[in-house]
Amino acid sequence: MIFGRKERERFLEAVAGFETAVRERDGQRSQHAMQEIQQHHGDAADGEFVQAGPRLAALLADVPPGPRALVAVLTGACVERGADASVCAPYIFDGLAEALAAAGEFCERWAATGGGELPDPDGDALDEAMVARVGEDAAVAWCTLPQWEMASVAMLSHGAVRTQLGERRAQLLAALRPVQEASDHDFKCLFHALLVLDDEPLVVLHRPTGTGYAMRMSGLGDNFQLHTLLAGVLVGGGHVPGDAPSAQEVAVCRDAPGQVPTTGAFNLVTPGGEWVWNEGTPSDVPVVDGVRLLVLDPPPYQRGWPAGRFFPRMTGDLVLERVLDETETRRWLEHCAPAK
Structure with missing residues (x-):
């Protein structure tokens, strides 16, 4: 149904009526105006x-x-x-x-x-x-x-x-x-x-290749989203071996609508060796020397989930700022317990 201007304006008229009733502390009129708002908001x-x-x-x-x-x-x-x-x-x-x-x-x-x-x-x-x-x-x-x-x-x-x-x-x-x-x-x-963290620095160490990466993340609602984006940046970018997620799998974790099946590429681990569960949030990644430090180990078994965003209206982002050199990577690895 197509609503004309007069029908749409009833929503703002109801809002104005509610404003007046609230400021005059008129409970009955406030209730009536709220009903009008609910009735007409779908037309606005x-x-x-x-x-x-x-x-x-x-x-x-x-x-x-x-x-x-x-x-x-x-x-x-x-x-x-x-x-x-x-x-x-x-x-x-x-x-x-x-x-x-x-x-x-x-x-x-x-x-x-x-x-x-x-x-x-x-x-x-x-x-x-x-x-x-x-x-x-x-x-x-x-x-x-x-x-x-x-x-x-x-x-x-x-x-x-x-x-x-x-x-x-x-x-x-x-x-x-x-x-x-x-x-x-x-x-x-x-x-x-x-x-949710924004503009948050993240150092990622890929233990099997002994390589390290300085990243920055924003708007990630859970670690499923982080995991898929990590695979998109690192595997999809040719930095580490593995099966890269598709462009669509990455897109739905950034700003595209919907969900699509994906498969995990890593096991997310703290420097101390504890698992960072996909069900958690990026805030679970511990801070070491002022920066969140995450270790990527080979996955112990194949895990799949629907790639997407925990908050469909929240835009997510993970960017690779630079590849760490061997000296930097070695220094960060010194903070990490051996793989379990």
Whole structure:
């Protein structure tokens, strides 16, 4: 169906109505305007989303905790349609920090009032018994945390947002970890997104050939992605022997859509000899002398997986800056335990 200009403009009219209702603290009108936003957002053009995103984000602190998470999700949807993530993100992370703190209190109070299996965090799971047990603010935070995760990942898919996070990244991770430890719900998407490295130096040692490489990585959501890109650069570039991934396998790990099957070329190992699991993140690679140091050994068995990106909207990159000379490579290898 093709929507005319008048139908599309109803989305921004609903946003304006929501702004007015929130600022006038009119709960009934706010609820009605939010329903209008949800009804018409599917008709809006990208330009409307560009305008709406920062306006919705700026209202978050004035919206009550329950519907605030929904506004955060809608802000994330606007960012995915072109709104400026750098403008919207600070408001989202303020809300995320508050939700994580209250969710942490939820876990503590749940344990202190008899424990048992934590309820699945779901906005529809809020009930009177839960509120009576842990308090309304804590219960709302717990039940809306998946929505905050969704909105935050939309922001963190942008490199500029990750760069501007600074020390706040560590604070959010510190608030998230006790919630993960207390719950079966690991909030893996949020956790991985907060661990993504950008413009990060990486020294790679290919033990079978005794060669070394200075690289730089950005926007990699997991080590499956890193593994495929390493094979693309090193095997595909003719630096080390092996079966190179196809151009398509490499492309879907950078910025192309979709997934395609691939096969592992290496065993990723720390300098101490521990495996660096593909399921982990590049932040698992230890820092040695100020640089992350990764060793590549022959694969102990054939492993395959769908090549692609853990975060489909996040562009990944791994570049070879230079091949290390023999002296440099030998010096780095001195930090490494013998192959197991």
